[in-house]
Amino acid sequence: MTSARAGRWEHLVRAAAGARSPTGVPGDRRGDRSAGPRARREARRRKEPAATQASPARDLRLLPGALAAWGAAAFATRLEAQDALVLGGLLALVTIGCAVVVVRSGRHLPVAQVLLVFLGAAAMVCLAAASHQYQRSSPSLSAAISDEAHLTVKLRAVSDPREASTAAPDGTARWILEAELLEGTFNGSRFTASTPVMVIGSTEWSAVAHGDVVRSAGRPLATEPGARAGALLIATTAPALMADEPPGGVLVERLRNRFLTLSSATSVPDDGLMPGMVIGARSAVGQDLVETMKATGLTHLTAVSGANCSYVLAFVFLLCRGCRLPRWAAATAGVVALVGFVLLVRPEPSVLRAAVMGAIGVLAVLTGRGRLSLTLLFLSIAALLAADPWLGVEYAFILSVAATSGLVLAGPVLAARLSSVLPVWAAQLVAVPLAAQLFCSPILALIQMNLPTYSLPANIAAAPLVPFITITGMVAVVLVALAPWAAAPFAATAGWAAVGVAEIARFFAAAPLAAIPWPGGWGGAVLTALISGVVLVAVVWGPALVRVIRTAPSVMLAPEQVPAGESGLKSALMRMSIWVSVGCVLGVVAVWVWTGAVGRDSADWTVAACDVGQGDGLAVRTGPDSALVFDAGPDPGPMDACLDRLGVNTVDVLVLTHLHEDHFGGIAGVFQDRTVGRVLYSTSEDSLPDVVTEITSKAGIEAESASAGLAGRLANVSWSVLWPGPGPPADSENNASAVVLVTVEGAAGGPGLTILLTGDLEEDAAARFLAGHAHLAASGVDILKVAHHGARNGGAEIINAVSPKLALISAGRENDYGHPHPETLDALETAGVHVARTDLRGTILLTLRGNGIHLDSSR
Template identity: 45%
Template sequence: MSGGGPRKRPGSRRAVPPSGAGAGPDEGPSEADPLWQGDLRLLPSAVVAWAAAAWAIRVDATDATGAGLVAVAVAVVLASWVILRRRSGRRRAVIPVQALAPAATLALVLLAAGGSLVRAESGPVGDAVTSGSSFTAVLRISGEPRSLGPGAFGGGDRILLDAEVIGGVLQGTEFVAETPVAVLAGDAWSEVAMGDTVTVLGSAEPPDRVGRARALFLPATEPVIEQAEGWLASTDALRSAFRDHSRHDDRDGGLLPGMALGDRTGLDPDLEENMKTTGLTHLTAVSGANCSYVIAFAFLGLRLVRCPRFPAAVGAVLALVGFVLLVRPEPSVLRAAVMGAIGVAAVLSGRGKVSLTLLLLSIIVLLAFDPWLSLSFAFMLSVAATLGLVTAGPLVVASLSAVLPQFVAQVLAIPLTAQLFCTPILVVLQPSLPVYSLPANILASPVVPAITLLGMLAVLALIAAPVLVQPLVGTAQLGTRWVANTADMLAAAPAASLPWIAGPPGVIVSFLSCALVLTLIVYRERLVAQVAARRGALAVAPSPPGTRTPPPGRVAGVDPRRRRRLVIGLVLLPGVLTGSIILVRAHLPPAHAWFMTVCDVGQGDGLVISSAPGHALVVDAGPDPDAMDGCLDRLGVEVLDALVITHLHDDHYGGVEGALRGRTVSALYYSTGEAVLPPELTEAAEAAGAEPRLLDEDTSLVVPPLVVDVLWPPAGPADGEENNASAVLRVSVPTPERTLTVLLTGDLEEEAAARMLRAEPSLATDGVDILKVAHHGAQNGGTELIGAVQPDLALISLGRDNDYGHPHATIIEALDRAGIATARTDQLGSFTLEFTAGTLEVRELP
């Protein structure tokens, strides 16, 4: 053989020279830098898939399918163009080739979504929603029941679960369907399990938001349950047995079934709240991490017994399938399984390029399979966390390793990267920052794999070796107690949760802040070096012979084209996530879903009833202008359709200047037993361009869509007692489900209240839903009105630690005896009322 050197085989890779042997900094991307190996060719397709799915679920099946057929035609034209150019030998057209995959993805997702919508719209459930007709439904339960707890309105516990109407009888005609619905039922449904078939009479209402459910089903009779069979019955028996064993030690707050099987039915509410505060709530449900552990343990276990790589991979996948069946194949679990498999693929392959490709591909596949995932917070969080770990995670580890030991850097990098990528989404769910989320996850994460493994071994022991179950469960609970104690300890620490900006501005600010923090971490050394160089404090050594010095701002060893693609990708995909967040925000109950707010104005009244976004009826303004102005600002109220001052005591009119500050007022009303208006009221009204008008029972107060009846005072001369001159308003508030009645009583005292009841007998016969207790709960307000109108909720507006003894014990005792829920500003501060799914909810105003 001549030539003296080894012959290079066709297609072989170029030999990599040893360190220092001519490997210059511009040779190409470093193998040690996985981020720069990210293959972003599927990124446009993933973005298109997400946008298409989010659009498709907002239209009907015909529109989605029609758009899909147009996309098919576009994809066919592009494919034909590419093929013809190749056959003709002409240079390949770049734009058609790059547009072909997104066009094909668009067609796939739209046609798949159209098929899903056809199935969802089959049957007459939509007609029943429109007509309001009751019908007998055969439901197949598709999710575990979720307790809404006892509502302040409607009484009893509420159960919400996902189901599918598969048949029934409407107006004497049998039908079949595949219509997904949300079922809102009483606690008799708490024993219903996934896979059960339920026959029940009920009615359907429109859903309160865009989502998978096409209707809200309200049962009117007790359910007739046919229990599931097959694998669902078998896995349900295993889950039940596991729960029973875990109850032997409840010091972990019922956390083990949630962490091991995604079963949160027994989770202690206080612990659940503490885990939300500390950013550990993802541990209470099955996530991608759980699926990763199952795959990894199965794969490594098979490899330890010398199983070949491919059969070991097949065994790991089968183990994952069994795990998914055990924890229930709900959409969120399927999403976690796919995302978890991607994380393991990154570890097993050792190539970030493959992992990123799998992530983008899984987005496309999952959105085609279930387009409603495009508006799912769980899906967004999973994508964001996985994107961070696959792309930025290695760079964060490398950067932290420069100042910390490698193991410590790896432990810190995983929760830190996931937190930075997920925070812009989390602030939508809860506009606050969990201050101790990072240390909480660092403390909890070491025991999570062991808990998952022990939980799975305990499930296997239930089948094969029952005697081992309790020792395995007990050992796992050592870990769950550690997690529970971590959550309880850090949730009790000072400033555990800080308020954040609500709405899209909060999302955008958090996104930019997290991007800045990530940039500072990853490029810390480079930034420090550049600053030092500019100050003349950095001596730059000459480049070795034969190497090129990168231009300023370039990174040695990184292809500029790869860097540009990376930057575009890291901005574009999170941008799509941010856009989806804002789109979801638009389809959640909007900020004005509150229909009433009681402002904390100190010792006084300040009540706001929403009439439209940014518009409200305001009744009284409290004693403090700034407090009233601040409350209306937080509510976004810019127009007062009417301002009513119930009577002329300072704790009701003193803040009127704040209520009118920077706002438009359409009408200003007052009631009084006095002859002269106070100067504060007249000056504020003059500045706002409003003329105060006297109010009595003959006044027609128009604030559409609200219906406002003035019940008191009677027309004619006032009797001189200012409290008893208080205007009493009955406000009918329309909601999507039904009209609520609110009775606002000012400072009306007992004797005047009795006269009003005699003059307005409908108050006692019809009752009201909500009562604003008169005179801040003072004893002279009496209890007759409370007993007569029998509200479901009583509101008391008063100052903390006031000198008047409000509320008086007799008022509170009367409310308690009648079983009336109470909401007080001295305990809650400002709070809002929302009526959702038949339940009246009281929420503190952020």
Template identity: 40%
Template sequence: MRSLSAWWAGALEHQAHRDARAPGRTWDLRLLPAALAAWAAGMLGTRLPLAQAALGAAACVVVLALLGAVLRVVLRAVADVVARGPAAGQPPSPRPPGHGAGRAGAAGGARADGRRNGPPRGSASWSALALAALAAAAVLLSAAADRPATGALGTVLTDGGTLTVTARVLDPPRPWSAPGPDAPAAGEDRTGVVLELALEEIVHEGHRERVETPATVFADGPAWAGLAPGARLTAVLRADGGQEAGTPVLRAAAPPGVLPAPERTAREDVRARFVVAAAGLGPDAAGLLPGMTFGERSGLDPELEQAMKDTGLTHLTAVSGSNCALVTALAGHAVLALGAGRRTCLLAGLGALGAFVALVGPDPSVLRAAVMGALGAAGLLTGRTALSLTTLAGAVVALLVVRPALAAEYGFVLSVLATAGIVVSARPLARLLGTRVPEVLGIAVAVPAAAQAWCAPVVVLLQPAVPVYSLPANVLAGPLVPLVTVCGLAGLLLLGLPGAPAALAEAALVPLTAGAAGTRLVAGTARLFAGAPAALAPWPDGPAGALLMAVPSAAFVLGVHVLDLRRRRPRPVSGTLRDGPAPPAPTEEDRRRAARRRRRRRAAVAVLALLLLAGPVLRAVLDARRGPPDWQALVCDVGQGDAVLLRTGPGRAVLVDTGPEPRALERCLQRGRVERLDLVVLTHAHADHTGGLPGALHRADVAELWYSTAAPGPPEQVHAAAPGTPVHRPAAGETRTLGDLRLTVLAPQGPAPRRRGPASSSEENDASLALRAELTGQDGTTVSWLLAGDLEEDGARALLRTAGPLADVDVLKLSHHGARNGGTDIIDAASPRLAVVSVGRDNDYGHPHPQILSHLARAGVPLLRTDEHGGVFLLREGDRLRAVPADR
């Protein structure tokens, strides 16, 4: 049996021979100007007013015609000069016999009449220029045609107003926040969700009109936050006016009315059965198996989703070119195995690709991959070689002509950049790595490295951080992707066959179980590297960060190509002859010593790599086995909002406020291993304190819910998000003992008086529940907390007049995220040993305010901030409080 070192040496020798025989790579750049022009036109066309977009398209056509006429005149003049031959008095240059006849048919050769064959010089550049101008004109015209500049929608977008729409939800709602009109002075924020709708029908001033237009809607309230993709609704929306370009941006004026779900289509039925089958194979398979098969990520665990984001593996759950290529190749090889010809195989592959796209949906990445595959197959059908860069450029032009808005979509941009990086830079990088590692390993490293280098400047715009372990994570997870995808596709095919659903579900479990094993390995890889030290390196955000990242990315790509060209350049054969005998050939013993040295070096590198990997693996295993510490309280990092867990027993706690976003709260409950919430307290009805309630209900069993508000009745999100859960509005003085926790309500003294119109922001803040919490440890000692919601100075004074000594506590949760309008009287009355504040990183409201920070410093009170420390466990050790980071 061959030793490992002998196999390694043989693999390197084989790679060196392959590399020496490989021809130099050239790229066909003729379609590249057209793709760049189409992209620029798409970026401009969706932002320019209608008249300017149409004028730009006409200008492209006019310029094209003028340049064509000028170039035609110049080329004809050049051709006439060439046809006249040498000047008078000069003998013709001698030619070998048969030169003209033998090459009369060659491109660029001389014909009998003295003119040249083939296209004239400059025709290639003229073709590229013509294609670029035509592509830009087509994209601009398409953008102008898609503009809702006429009809009721165009009128409302231009002049402002309200309209009633019937629409379908395209993407899950995403949280958003922005400073209020008086922020940061008052410190109040506006929060809600943003979602993409496909408008189907609009009603404006009594006129009904059918439309097919996507729109971006900003809304507030749990009814909007709970919408799922595919849901149909009616809603009243308003526009601010002045919108002449781009995707319509509307704001919700009222909660939506959800329409009855239409009868499920065959496509949706198959997908739903697949999701149900995957859910029974474990939590990792429930999220990753549908995602890696057809892009469905609704079941993905928030903690795993964050781990994949931190390790650069998010793209695995979005259908991309690799999935489309795999589907096409599998279908083509299946038909080929049955004895079909090349064209039949390609047509079968294209048919399978079309069915796959119909199943997945028109995601930008899928559209790009599908169009690129179709163009490549068409090239093969016509007998021409499919050049990847040309095919990619053609796909970009075709997609932008059909949908100009893709030019500004991050998914499409990243997909094209990743493909271009693989086409241009992966092969040179693999050749460089092939001199040190076997070919398979070199390709496994080169492909993700090239894609990441090209995409990095755009990625930092989405997430201003660098995933340090992205490359090794992709190298380890990459070989598992085909396994999971093939098994998922096999299960999907079985579930889609006509027949007995129960029997088909049983048959589909065989490939799905194998795919679930692959998803567990992918999830383990993500968690492993996400838990490693310094998994995310901070990076400047915005355009400055993108430009800063472009420098090392460009240097890396340029260095790879320069080194590859230098290594492949033929070495000079000239030299100096030296007198004397030739040096003696190395003996067998010399060769053995050199081989032993090489083996020792390789073994040292292997041991070093194993040690580097062993550290994160060991830490991840120990953290998983150890679990969270024996905490009393957990201050959750939920961004710009509040959420505090007070432990009542093993796996049980009381939650005070929920933060603005369900997934952030779910991650906090997961870190604390909380499975039951004995009580959920919503201190007041602002979204940064109530928006995460669906996450609490999804992640844990909720026994009871308390609320307070300045409105006469309970907040609508209470009934919308917690049907069947006991709901109570506690009064001041009410107490509740839950395990080791005793809660006392200190404020407000009573419900707000009835009023006309909604309560102001300040009135709602001052209606916050103020709670005194007493946590008793195993040694009988007690730690007291004061949690005062978003009380402003008036509300704090009212609290202190009635609370008396109950306001004196060990830990103070600063009211209103440390805003100035919370005042300092409550800090002086509480005289805490520790203060905590929950704020978002780089928030626009000035939280916590410098005046509050300086007052705490003068009082000698240490401060824990979630924007700086993340989530924090608070533990009691004797008479000391110890803080332990929760976000490990």
């Protein structure tokens, strides 16, 4: 048994390195009948002429089609339905024309065949997008959006509600729900529709369940071109459940609810993680744990993902193979189990995408047929984009494709290598998250500001628990339906395993350098890809590299000193490989250490608008490692990461312009490992939020109220508070915003820089502010921090009065508020003001150089 397993492993290693066994048959098997049907088929294949065997290049035949489908989806979803139809029709005609030319020529034309695949896939997706656009279009809804009217609507919920990351202006929680608009009433006329909408409502919307049909009223807003939702509905009334409209999937929903009740009754302190991992109940996961999982690269475990789908399929497949069923029967049983799992989790687009990608990837690892899976991957990309063209612009889809590519290309090789130290089943299961993590990390570097240092070991540490949780939890689900009395032990066991995953996340999140600042944009993605490549090489070719390094002295000899029989080309390639590998590792380590020690952006900046999501966080440099900081964003993590990147160790003054959570919620990030000298705030309330009081008290600082006349100077930076003035409190928290004028002196008598920060000041208060500061209109400012993230209620009066050269808008990417509003952008464009937005550029860096302002950003 041991020798057979060793022979099998040796064959896999040779296959990974491109080597062949002496007999042309896997491992030590000699091609006799004792080797089994698969070995005999392999032997017969090797006897075939080379021309009849498939080459690796043939596996890439559908790659042009997948790329064309992806590009067409991203483009067609931004077009009107008729434009997408015309484009798809033209592409279809060209495809047919090319096909006629190929058929009539009667010759094998590889370029023409590739062109046919490319054009055909693009035409298919464009026509599908046009069909979707026609189906979801509603002239009445478009008219209501244009007229800024209110609608009475009938909606079907297509997701569970989730709490928004930012609260309403009055501080109450807001909930987000994906829904389908079925009916509406506009100007006294009823219309029908089938339009996806994003609903933002009050706490009452948290009680709406997936599949519920409700009535409500609200104001529709336009969404960005290419957005999945056809409109953003700001609900103005609570939802009214329609009893005569039973939700779909009653049995499935009943089963889900019974499982959720059971999981909560076990009293296991998993913070809601187990139901999220088993049936995708994301709303049950605590927000603190969500942030911790995000910080350690385990976010995909907080809900059902491709990994969970893979484990369900893998478990059934391996179970069937253990029962000596043939591969085709085992694969069929696995797919059937996966379909049932998808129905339980709910067949939403993200779940279907995860199921398809996960199935392809895990079959590549389990069957070893990576080339077939690669072809299926390209085919699935085109098919999924035709079914749902909006997937093409979603990072979740991009990550799924990357993860599946890793499973297909690297999964079998990693499984073979790991099988030398682990049982085969364990090696296969560990290979899945490892391969996915290596291929996903460069994509994650594009969408986050720091690098989870321990993401890979955290995923590997959690890998044995995740399939156990998924499978044990699914057993509990089945028993809930068949034998409820027997389900509790399985649910509790899965819950305690989920506690283990949560503790792994907390352990790595608390480790030193758990998250380090990382270059943003494509530079960070390339650097992350380099690290992933080094790890992959170390795992797959590590033993071979060790042998090469041990013999490096003889390899690096001069040509005349190379031992007899040593190929000159082989010697040169080995020398080059060694030095390239060493150089890559040293380069990665140097950049890593430098970035973590001083921050990428610490060398040269004057003003920085941090990308903190939907909120404000701005810094003005006062010294090599010190700054004035205005607001702290909604969450500590992004603010802390931004200040780390800027190299800020001392915050001379922290100004909380007003006490809405998107401006003070991240205060802990400002204090994290930094010295804060002074805290100023402005508010219309009678007391400070608890988090502000706790953090300032712990630091031994007493927060001071900011009002007109308060001023200070630090190095070459002076600041003064211009608003609010003396008198009664402002009529709203937004209008209580501190308005601060900051002046940065130029070097060597050169021109300086003036910045006006306006918090969330609204139009009526802005008029009163300008009436009392007419000098601003005369002198103007260089930079204006646009009020209220560019919302329409900020008005255009300040923009026109102070005539800024540059406008900074801090807003969250694809935020739910529609910030910045088109009217604000139009006003800035009319005034000829250059606009820099954090939702488009990420963190924005402004540097005073010579006679001008240099602008840089992280995207």
